[in-house]
Amino acid sequence: xxxxxxxxxxxxxxxxxxxxxxxxxxxxxxxxxxxxxxxxxxxxxxxxxxxxxxxxxxxxxxxxxxxxxxxxxxxxxxxxxxxxxxxxxxxxxxxxxxxxxxxxxxxxxxxxxxxxxxxxxxxxxxxxxxxxxxxxxxxxxxxxxxxxxxxxxxxxxxxxxxxxxxxxxxxxxxxxxxxxxxxxxxxxxxxxxxxxxxxxxxxxxxxxxxxxxxxxxxxxxxxxxxxxxxxxxxxxxxxxxxxxxxxxxxxxxxxxxxxxxxxxxxxxxxxxxxxxxxxxxxxxxxxxxxxxxxxxxxxxxxxxxxxxxxxxxxxxxxxxxxxxxxxxxxxxxxxxxxxxxxxxxxxxxxxxxxxxxxxxxxxxxxxxxxxxxxxxxxxxxxxxxxxxxxxx
Numbered sequence: 353x354x355x356x357x358x359x360x361x362x363x364x365x366x367x368x369x370x371x372x373x374x375x376x377x378x379x380x381x382x383x384x385x386x387x388x389x390x391x392x393x394x395x396x397x398x399x400x401x402x403x404x405x406x407x408x409x410x411x412x413x414x415x416x417x418x419x420x421x422x423x424x425x426x427x428x429x430x431x432x433x434x435x436x437x438x439x440x441x442x443x444x445x446x447x448x449x450x451x452x453x454x455x456x457x458x459x460x461x462x463x464x465x466x467x468x469x470x471x472x473x474x475x476x477x478x479x480x481x482x483x484x485x486x487x488x489x490x491x492x493x494x495x496x497x498x499x500x501x502x503x504x505x506x507x508x509x510x511x512x513x514x515x516x517x518x519x520x521x522x523x524x525x526x527x528x529x530x531x532x533x534x535x536x537x538x539x540x541x542x543x544x545x546x547x548x549x550x551x552x553x554x555x556x557x558x559x560x561x562x563x564x565x566x567x568x569x570x571x572x573x574x575x576x577x578x579x580x581x582x583x584x585x586x587x588x589x590x591x592x593x594x595x596x597x598x599x600x601x602x603x604x605x606x607x608x609x610x611x612x613x614x615x616x617x618x619x620x621x622x623x624x625x626x627x628x629x630x631x632x633x634x635x636x637x638x639x640x641x642x643x644x645x646x647x648x649x650x651x652x653x654x655x656x657x658x659x660x661x662x663x664x665x666x667x668x669x670x671x672x673x674x675x676x677x678x679x680x681x682x683x684x685x686x687x688x689x690x691x692x693x694x695x696x697x698x699x700x701x702x703x704x705x706x707x708x709x710x711x712x713x714x715x716x717x718x719x720x721x722x723x724x725x726x727x728x729x730x731x732x733x734x735x736x737x738x739x740x741x742x743x744x
Contacts, residue, residue, distance in 0.1 A: 357387075359419070359430035360710025361412070361536070362544065363527060365399060366569030366593070366665065367391050368411050369704055370419040372427065373711035384715060386691065386708070388423025389700060390415040399570050399589050400436020402526040405533070412534040429537040431710040434484070434527060435544030435566075435573055437589045438520035443489070444472040447511045455506040457493070462503070462512070469514040482524055484543055485517040487582055517543050517585055539714065545575035545585050547709035550716075552663055552687040552702060555580060562658035564687065565643060565676075566705070567666030569593045572639050576652060584650045588642045592666030595635045602631045616670050629671070636672060640679035647680070659683030663702040 356375040362368065370390040392414035396407030420427055446469030450461050466486060491498040493507035502510065528538050549564050558577040566573045570591040576584035592614070600610035603623060613623060614632065643660070647653040659682040662672060667686050676684040689702045700708060 356715065357425060358711040358714030359427050360433065360547070360707040360714070361415075361430045361531060362433045362435075362547075362704075362706035362710070363394065363397060363400070363408075363412070363530075364435070364568055364706075365394055365397055365571065365591070368394050368415040369707040370415045370427075370430070371700070371704060371707040371711050372419050372423040372425050373708070373715075375715040384712060386700065387425060388419050388421070389704070389707075390417065390419030390422060392418070400434070400587075401438070401523060402530055405526065405530055408530040409533040412531055412536075416534060416536065427536060429539050430531070431714050432527065432531055432538050432541045433544040433547050433706045433710055434519055434524060434541050435568075435571065435587060435706070436519070436523055437571060437587050438523040439484070439543055439573075439585070439587050440477075440481075440518055441585045442473055442477045442516050442518065443513060444469045444516065445511060445513050446470070446472060447509060450507055450510055455508060457502045457505050457507065457510055459503065461510050462488075465510050465512040466514060469512055470516070473516060478518070480521055481518040482521045483516055483518050484524075484541060485515075485546070487515040487517070489513045489515050489581060489583055515583065517546075517582075519543075542710060542713055543575075543585060544706045545573040545587070546582060547707075547713060548573075548663060548705040549575050549577065549582070550709040550712045551690050552661060552705050552709075553577065554690070557658040557661065560658040561652070561656040563643065563647065563652075563656055563660045563682075565660055565662050566664040567592055567639070567662065567672075568664050569666075572642070572664075572666075574643055574646065576647070576650065576656070578652070578656075584646070584652070586646045588639070590635075590639055590642070592664075592669075595632060595666070595669070598631050598635050599628065602627065615668050632669060632671065633675060636669070636675050637679060640676060644680055654681045656682055659685065661685055661687040663687035663705055665703050667702065 358373055360371045372388045373384050373386050375384045392411045395411045396404030402408050416427055446465040448464045450457055490513045491502045492511040494509055531538055548566055558580045561578040564575045568591050570593055571587050572590055573587040575582055596610045596614055599614055600607050644653055660676050673684045687702050689705055
């Protein structure tokens with residue numbers, strides 16, 4: 353019997369991470385199991401962009417080789433996360449007349465409404481961009497909002513408000529080319545914040561409303577959920593490396609020492625603690641101001657009961673929870689990775705959430721068209737298929 357293996361590749365500015373997982377009989381129940389992991393220092397990459405394809409491919413090869421060695425699996429294909437600052441969202445509305453004579457809404461009507469909403473994306477927001485995900489947010493039949501799925505309901509006119517997650521075509525093509533140059537076929541591509549949400553957030557948090565903030569080395573990505581559906585996503589060109597740089601300049605210490613001081617792993621006896629806290633708080637405040645501004649833009653500031661869930665390397669800063677709570681006026685907590693089991697002691701933390709989430713997507717999504725309609729986001733997403741990706 354063929355083994356059900358999925359591989360996720362997270363290409364970050366600081367590290368490239370690869371997770372190999374298997375879905376199958378694991379003790380008393382079927383559950384995903386991590387078989388192996390691999391990582392390498394990211395080279396040729398900045399803010400998620402490929403700036404040197406040769407260096408990037410070599411880094412990917414190193415991470416893949418390590419994952420193959422630790423898992424005992426030869427990796428031929430993988431799911432890829434994309435999280436650079438070119439990833440953006442826009443919303444558009446599609447309207448159609450219900451096609452059946454008995455006025456019952458069908459899948460065809462949904463597809464036609466989604467096509468109409470895509471046509472209504474402003475040209476300035478679609479030029480040189482590729483649609484990664486098409487997510488229906490709300491439905492209206494004959495002027496009345498529908499709570500739930502509209503198929504089977506009756507009416508004359510159907511409207512769909514749709515969230516489109518897009519990225520620059522060149523950015524996506526460069527990432528795919530770098531991975532394929534390493535000898536790996538890309539099964540499909542998913543926005544990194546959504547991949548992380550699959551293994552960090554639970555259904556209760558996504559139903560109530562929350563924001564997942566991944567504080568990486570050079571970027572901060574957020575995904576906002578409500579009613580178990582993503583309603584917003586944003587990536588900012590600022591990260592935990594900026595905090596390290598501020599500490600190094602402010603305290604006049606080497607970068608390596610500044611990184612240890614930032615994470616509290618180096619004794620701070622000779623370092624003025626008050627000045628250190630001022631430096632860290634100033635930069636974190638900048639990050640949370642950006643998040644607050646985006647939440648305000650979509651009308652969700654101070655209105656997410658499940659609060660902000662922090663993950664990524666930057667979430668290890670000791671005072672970050674309290675500062676997030678004060679800055680955003682929301683509950684805050686450090687995210688935990690929901691891992692079923694690991695083989696050979698492959699323990700991973702929340703910094704692996706994107707790579708592991710991509711594996712889970714591979715298992716729950718089936719083929720590469722399950723999220724985006726077909727490879728690299730050229731067609732529509734069926735709502736129920738989409739929602740299933742976010743069920744625990």
